[in-house]
Amino acid sequence: MIAVIQRVTQASVTIDNQIKGQIGTGFLVLLGVTHTDTQEDVAWLSKKIVGMRIFGDAEGKMNLDLAAVDGNVLLISQFTLHANTKKGNRPSFIEAARPDVAIPLYEAMIAQLSADLGKSIQTGEFGADMKVLLLNDGPVTIIIDSKNRI
Template sequence: MLAVIQRVSQASVTIDNTVKGQIGTGFLILLGITHTDSREDVEWLSKKIVGMRVFNDADDKMNLDLTTVGGDILLISQFTLHASTKKGNRPSFIEAARPEVAIPLYEAMISQLTTDLGKPIQTGEFGADMKVSLLNDGPVTIVVDSKNRI
């Protein structure tokens, strides 16, 4: 499971000209799910995200986590994170999980992040054509792969 985590001052997702989700300070997370991912990946990644200390403290050091700053999460599914660009110019998405695997794990991630953060999160819509807008704060962008824990 891949997560691109962006620290934002604001972010939103629009589907069919309607805002589906929006946040102020927090994380915009692009989530890529592959066919080997499991509930264990969901649990590990959620805890890693919520505990990540990348918000500035009084000394301007990245030392505070999402809960401490009262931040929110906007979670967007993005199968293209698992694109393979080894051959030719057209990416292959063979490593991206099929919907029957990805949707339950995406929904599990929504539930787990809500539990770990202690409040509901905002989301896009799995498989929809989404327009994502963000104001990256820093910029701070971090990629976390649940398969690279050590």
């Protein structure tokens, strides 16, 4: 499971010209699920995301987590994070999980992030054509792969 975490001052996702989810200060998280991911990946990655200390403290050091800044999460599924670009110019998405595997894990991540954060999170819609708007703060972007824990 791959997560691209972007520290934002605001972010939103629009589907069919309707805002589906939006946040102020927090994390925009793009989530890619592969066919070998499990509930263990969900639990580990959620705790990692919620505990990520990348907000500035009084001295300007990245030392605060989401809870410390009353931050929110906007979670967007993005299978293209598992693109293989080794051959040619057309990416292969063979490593991205099929919907029958990806949807339950995406929904599990929504529930796990909400539980770990202690409040509801905002989301996109799995498989939809989404327009994501964000104001990256910093810019700060962190990539975490649950398969690279060690």
